Amino acid sequence: MANSLLADHLDRLISGLSDATGSERSYIDEWARLQRENGPSKTEDTLNIEDSSWQSVLDLYNSQIGVSNPLISKLRLKPNFNTILPSIHSLLSSNRSDDEVSAELVEILGFDDIELVMQVVSSRPSLVHEMEQLLTVHTFHDGLSYY
Incomplete structure (x- = not known):
């Protein structure tokens, strides 16, 4: 409905x-x-x-596509999420130090999201796995993303 x-x-x-x-x-x-x-x-x-436990439309959407990590949900709120997802995945899956990753994530996400950057860096392994799943679901067409 x-x-x-x-x-x-x-x-x-x-x-x-x-x-x-x-x-x-x-x-x-x-x-x-x-x-x-x-x-x-x-x-x-x-x-x-009416009987659901979702707090927002994004929670409902995430449940439909299999996103369970709240950090990915926060990243999805970024207007340029589809553009930055491959870069963030590549950065998190690299063998670079946490300090280097943090510095580059701040460049990508901005200083306003420094707390999110710290949370993302501390959860690197689990985020990499979920981002890989998201990247396999994405199909890009003319700047739009369809799931």
Whole structure:
């Protein structure tokens, strides 16, 4: 039900974009194609939002794609997550020292997220494994990421 509500909302937004530019039109066409190919979600009938323990839409989304690590959930909140995920994975899986990794992560994530950087560095092995799973799920197309 939640997925169909989202799809209905996106359809209403799409139908109002008659003045879309070429690239916007290609994204709209891609959405319509994916919607036709994928059809309704299988979890639509079994998902009961009112009885769920999710705190946010992101929690629900993470549960659907198998993300359980809260640090990855925090990283996913970054607007450029799809762009930085391969770099962060490569950095964490390297044999560089924690200090070197921390310094580079601060460059990637910014000084405002220094606490997140420290948490990420202290959880390197488990994060590398989950990031590998995420990277195998990602399919990049025209700057968009589909799961």
